[in-house]
Amino acid sequence: MRLMSFVAASLMAAPAAALAAPQIGQPAPDFTLPSAAGKPVRLADYRGRTVVLEWSNPGCPFVQKHYGSGNMQRTQAAARAGGAVWLTINSGAPGKQGHMTPAEARAFEAKEGAKANAYLLDPQGSAGRAYAARTTPHLYIVDPQGRLAYMGGIDDKPTANPADIRDARNRVLAALAEMKAGKPVSQPVTRPYGCSVKYGA
Amino acid sequence: MLIRLLRLLALAAALLAAPALAQTTHHIRPTLLAESARPAPGRTTMIALAMKPEPGWHGYWQNPGDSGVETAIDWRLPAGVGAGPLQYPVPHPLLISGLMNYVYEADYAHLIALTVPAGLAPGTKLPLRGTARWLACTAEICVPEQAEIALDLTVGDGAPTATAAFDGYRRALPRPLGGEGRFAASNGAFRLAVPLPAAMAVADPYFFPLTDGAIDYAAPQAVTRNGDTLIVETKPAPGAAVPQRIEGVLKIGRDSGLSLVALPGAVPPAGEPVAAAGEATGGGGGVTLLAALGGALLGGLLLNIMPCVFPILSLKALSLARSGESERTARIDAVAYAAGVILVCVALGGLLLALRAGGETAGWAFQLQDPRVILFLLLLVAAIALNLAGLFELPMVAAGGALAAKAGPAGAFWTGALAAFVATPCTGPFMGAALGAALVLPPAAAMLVFAGLGLGLALPFLLLGFVPALRRRLPRPGPWMDRFRRILSLPMFATALGLAWILGRLAGVDGMTLGLAAALLVAVALWWVGRRQAKGRTGSWWPLAPAAAIAIALLAVLPRQPAVAASAAAGGPLAAEPFSEQRLAALRQAGRPVFVYFTADWCLTCKVNEKAAIERAEVARAFAARNVAVLVGDWTRGDAAIGRFLAGQGRSGVPLYLFYAPGKPPVTLPQVLTPGTLAALAT
Numbered sequence: 001m002r003l004m005s006f007v008a009a010s011l012m013a014a015p016a017a018a019l020a021a022p023q024i025g026q027p028a029p030d031f032t033l034p035s036a037a038g039k040p041v042r043l044a045d046y047r048g049r050t051v052v053l054e055w056s057n058p059g060c061p062f063v064q065k066h067y068g069s070g071n072m073q074r075t076q077a078a079a080r081a082g083g084a085v086w087l088t089i090n091s092g093a094p095g096k097q098g099h100m101t102p103a104e105a106r107a108f109e110a111k112e113g114a115k116a117n118a119y120l121l122d123p124q125g126s127a128g129r130a131y132a133a134r135t136t137p138h139l140y141i142v143d144p145q146g147r148l149a150y151m152g153g154i155d156d157k158p159t160a161n162p163a164d165i166r167d168a169r170n171r172v173l174a175a176l177a178e179m180k181a182g183k184p185v186s187q188p189v190t191r192p193y194g195c196s197v198k199y200g201a
Numbered sequence: 202m203l204i205r206l207l208r209l210l211a212l213a214a215a216l217l218a219a220p221a222l223a224q225t226t227h228h229i230r231p232t233l234l235a236e237s238a239r240p241a242p243g244r245t246t247m248i249a250l251a252m253k254p255e256p257g258w259h260g261y262w263q264n265p266g267d268s269g270v271e272t273a274i275d276w277r278l279p280a281g282v283g284a285g286p287l288q289y290p291v292p293h294p295l296l297i298s299g300l301m302n303y304v305y306e307a308d309y310a311h312l313i314a315l316t317v318p319a320g321l322a323p324g325t326k327l328p329l330r331g332t333a334r335w336l337a338c339t340a341e342i343c344v345p346e347q348a349e350i351a352l353d354l355t356v357g358d359g360a361p362t363a364t365a366a367f368d369g370y371r372r373a374l375p376r377p378l379g380g381e382g383r384f385a386a387s388n389g390a391f392r393l394a395v396p397l398p399a400a401m402a403v404a405d406p407y408f409f410p411l412t413d414g415a416i417d418y419a420a421p422q423a424v425t426r427n428g429d430t431l432i433v434e435t436k437p438a439p440g441a442a443v444p445q446r447i448e449g450v451l452k453i454g455r456d457s458g459l460s461l462v463a464l465p466g467a468v469p470p471a472g473e474p475v476a477a478a479g480e481a482t483g484g485g486g487g488v489t490l491l492a493a494l495g496g497a498l499l500g501g502l503l504l505n506i507m508p509c510v511f512p513i514l515s516l517k518a519l520s521l522a523r524s525g526e527s528e529r530t531a532r533i534d535a536v537a538y539a540a541g542v543i544l545v546c547v548a549l550g551g552l553l554l555a556l557r558a559g560g561e562t563a564g565w566a567f568q569l570q571d572p573r574v575i576l577f578l579l580l581l582v583a584a585i586a587l588n589l590a591g592l593f594e595l596p597m598v599a600a601g602g603a604l605a606a607k608a609g610p611a612g613a614f615w616t617g618a619l620a621a622f623v624a625t626p627c628t629g630p631f632m633g634a635a636l637g638a639a640l641v642l643p644p645a646a647a648m649l650v651f652a653g654l655g656l657g658l659a660l661p662f663l664l665l666g667f668v669p670a671l672r673r674r675l676p677r678p679g680p681w682m683d684r685f686r687r688i689l690s691l692p693m694f695a696t697a698l699g700l701a702w703i704l705g706r707l708a709g710v711d712g713m714t715l716g717l718a719a720a721l722l723v724a725v726a727l728w729w730v731g732r733r734q735a736k737g738r739t740g741s742w743w744p745l746a747p748a749a750a751i752a753i754a755l756l757a758v759l760p761r762q763p764a765v766a767a768s769a770a771a772g773g774p775l776a777a778e779p780f781s782e783q784r785l786a787a788l789r790q791a792g793r794p795v796f797v798y799f800t801a802d803w804c805l806t807c808k809v810n811e812k813a814a815i816e817r818a819e820v821a822r823a824f825a826a827r828n829v830a831v832l833v834g835d836w837t838r839g840d841a842a843i844g845r846f847l848a849g850q851g852r853s854g855v856p857l858y859l860f861y862a863p864g865k866p867p868v869t870l871p872q873v874l875t876p877g878t879l880a881a882l883a884t
Binding site: 096161201 | 267268269270271273297298299300302334336338341342343344345347413414439442
């Protein structure tokens with residue numbers, strides 16, 4: 001029994017090793033993923049603009065906290081108003097909670113009034129693993145030079161309670177504001193919170 | 202298409218339902234409990250948030266790992282009443298799709314210290330109200346849960362009403378390590394050194410960091426021991442700057458752990474590997490297993506020449522030489538003997554692992570800690586010795602080749618089983634390392650080691666059975682065999698003597714005398730049997746029946762009074778006694794000065810102080826001169842009474858040194874002791 005878990009743990013080590021995270025100030029891993037609208041989106045195509053990456057899973061209560069309250073949509077709109085590109089990424093594997101087909105993703109965007117530039121589908125988890133995305137939500141900011149400027153939580157209140165949003169510090173908007181002012185991001189790495197990303201085995 | 206539509210509808214329903222967090226059913230059911238229903242004013246009393254997860258669901262540790270959140274309570278308490286932070290029991294790691302979670306999958310409880318203000322009149326109602334929020338997850342989904350919790354207490358005398366439950370909760374908490382750890386992070390490696398006495402047994406160690414951003418949670422941990430230091434090697438957290446101070450919990454056994462703080466510093470090189478829970482890199486575990494298996498095989502082989510085994514083996518070899526003309530018989534005999542040996546070894550090993558899993562601190566030869574087993578062995582060995590000495594004959598040994606061919610395999614099997622059972626007291630010196638490794642290996646691997654031990658013990662006989670050349674080397678049967686047999690009875694009698702000594706240690710002089718009386722009785726019965734055999738009577742065995750009946754009756758009444766003190770720390774040059782509050786009160790009542798110290802096997806500071814300052818001749822002389830009594834509290838296993846006493850002294854852990862001069866309040870001594878400080882106390 002324990003020998004089995006021994007062996008299982010050895011097998012698990014492979015995806016764990018693949019979760020080697022990108023470093024702040026280093027080039028952000030490039031990826032090409034199909035969007036819910038049906039066209040491929042490549043990160044490198046946005047070179048010259050600030051890009052926000054948002055890991056999402058519609059079944060996760062922490063994601064629902066930020067969409068249900070409208071906080072995620074407001075953050076998306078504010079980021080885009082400041083000139084940034086917003087990409088929502090779903091790395092849920094087929095059969096796991098939150099996995100979506102393009103049609104389901106489009107329905108989700110329409111229902112929630114999402115303000116992202118694109119909703120990207122990553123059922124293989126390749127983009128998620130390249131960024132070591134652990135939770136939903138998990139936010140990353142890539143600067144116009146294609147380097148990673150921020151990774152971590154959306155705010156500093158790690159709860160599932162929508163009432164906590166009011167008093168929380170929105171770390172993404174704070175980092176974007178610092179970048180816009182030409183200053184380094186004061187807290188480039190913070191702790192993300194939420195459900196685990198539902199990667200495939 | 203229809204399925205997609207349904208999934209879409211289900212999704213929409215889930216999203217609509219989401220904002221409504223209020224739930225009537227929980228996947229983890231919370232209950233608020235108090236240790237005392239009548240807390241005393243001006244004191245701290247413990248309350249607990251007991252959590253009961255449904256099968257398949259887990260709750261999270263304070264640092265949840267790669268995802269998840271910690272548990273929180275928003276309190277609404279009466280004026281002046283304060284609730285401390287939630288205390289978390291030792292969690293366990295749960296790896297899901299490459300993401301590490303630090304969780305509880307079985308019932309767990311958070312202890313909370315509740316302070317009741319002084320000056321509240323007895324009878325005052327204390328309504329405790331709050332909202333508890335926690336995250337309940339399976340491998341697939343997560344549900345944030347919340348519940349209104351309530352408990353009504355009344356100010357009173359503070360007498361505990363739920364001691365047993367709370368003692369259990371306290372035992373599950375990590376105990377604070379006396380010393381500080383050191384860590385170093387460089388070149389993609391994170392190394393942590395924890396001071397831990399080399400003699401402290403550690404099983405399945407794992408480091409849970411409380412500080413985020415210190416280590417990569419999902420990376421495997423390699424744990425080794427270098428003298429009095431335990432070293433954890435893993436990978437640092439990706440991307441983040443290494444913190445200047447790391448808090449965490451080191452798990453050192455099933456549901457037991459040590460909380461510690463580590464600062465940057467030098468970490469010694471890795472030492473002897475200890476199997477770790479997430480030892481996924483292979484190598485280490487495999488090498489440990491191979492080494493343990495090799496050691497076990499060699500140890501088993503060596504056992505063959507031990508006084509308790511050699512006579513049995515020689516007997517078997519002789520019977521083989523006697524009946525050995527048939528190749529097939531020899532092989533069957535050898536295999537049956539090996540099966541008996543291996544089965545008994547594996548069965549004893551399995552029982553040992555089961556006992557340890559149940560929380561017993563059993564070691565190899567654990568069965569020898571029960572005087573009844575020793576008495577049984579004593580009678581058995583005495584009977585075998587008398588048989589070898591020629592007092593009586595066993596049918597399977599005495600019978601010629603024709604009978605051995607029939608009774609052979611069964612006889613050989615039981616001979617093997619007996620050899621293995623009797624061999625365990627001899628295992629200690631040779632097998633220590635290998636069996637120690639077996640106890641920290643995963644059970645399946647440990648069983649393999651026990652089987653290896655059996656195989657080693659059976660190996661010479663297997664060789665005899667399968668290599669006719671060897672068998673031909675055996676001396677021809679002849680009258681010398683009887684002489685040889687008589688000589689072999691000597692080591693067997695010596696073994697009986699040793700067992701009688703162990704019996705005396707375990708059951709006192711009375712127990713030993715009872716045992717020897719039983720042995721005498723059996724000897725007389727066997728002598729009678731021998732006389733009848735010599736006269737060729739049938740049914741010559743009946744005299745043994747009453748003797749056996751009396752021996753069995755003795756097994757039931759044998760006293761179980763260990764001659765050695767329960768605590769290893771007690772006794773010694775200071776004539777220390779185990780600590781209890783009653784004993785302390787009695788000694789103070791008698792007007793004696795009392796030195797009380799609290800220690801634990803995992804506390805290096807404690808052990809250093811004991812060797813360097815406490816257990817010294819000059820201290821013993823000074824204490825003896827002033828009639829100072831010494832009490833030792835051993836907190837190695839988290840003894841609840843000691844835990845309560847420590848908490849009462851405002852301490853969460855060991856070491857703690859107290860000196861009670863007659864008629865004066867106790868003095869708390871510094872944690873670094875010298876013989877001089879102690880000797881000075883007594884003047």
